[in-house]
Amino acid sequence: MLSVKNNEPITFQENLIHQFDDIVKRYPEGRQKSALLPILHLVQAEFGWLSVDVMDKVAEYLSIESIEVYEVATFYTMFFLRPQGKYVLEVCRTGPCCLVGAERIMKHIENRLGVKENEVTADGLFSWRGIECVAACGMGPVLQIGPEYTYYEHLTEEGVDELIDGLRNKHTINTKS
Numbered sequence: 001m002l003s004v005k006n007n008e009p010i011t012f013q014e015n016l017i018h019q020f021d022d023i024v025k026r027y028p029e030g031r032q033k034s035a036l037l038p039i040l041h042l043v044q045a046e047f048g049w050l051s052v053d054v055m056d057k058v059a060e061y062l063s064i065e066s067i068e069v070y071e072v073a074t075f076y077t078m079f080f081l082r083p084q085g086k087y088v089l090e091v092c093r094t095g096p097c098c099l100v101g102a103e104r105i106m107k108h109i110e111n112r113l114g115v116k117e118n119e120v121t122a123d124g125l126f127s128w129r130g131i132e133c134v135a136a137c138g139m140g141p142v143l144q145i146g147p148e149y150t151y152y153e154h155l156t157e158e159g160v161d162e163l164i165d166g167l168r169n170k171h172t173i174n175t176k177s
């Protein structure tokens with residue numbers, strides 16, 4: 001579901017606009033809409049998710065209708081339409097991974113983080129969700145973390161704990177330095 005609008009004006013930084021321009025140049029004149037998907041990825045990396053205001057701003061940049069952006073953003077599940085944690089733990093829940101414990105891993109993450117699927121922890125660091133096959137079926141259970149999409153395979157509850165602790169420590173060190 002699309003998020004409600006808020007009143008904060010959205011602005012794209014100059015370097016982001018330069019990246020947009022470089023992508024648009026790859027396509028014939030008048031076909032700038034073809035740049036929509038890569039631009040949405042850039043925008044999501046910048047803002048963490050795609051609010052209606054952000055999508056409207058993308059539409060304005062590309063000189064297309066807002067609905068054309070909404071159609072794309074709501075079709076592809078890799079786009080977040082609500083705020084997410086800094087780290088989004090995405091667990092494959094397709095059949096082969098479920099057979100080797102994906103549901104158990106998701107339950108463990110839910111208990112460990114204390115939030116349900118698609119909710120954000122109070123410190124803003126984590127959210128999690130189940131996703132479909134990420135093409136590592138022989139290494140399940142599998143988890144990926146965006147926006148870099150690092151993969152973690154053969155997951156165990158202990159491994160998940162180490163991963164979460166590691167990310168938390170990394171965040172603490174980065175915010176102190």
Ligand code: FES
Nearest residue numbers: 092097133136137
């Ligand atoms: S079923 Fe999980 S990676 Fe393919």
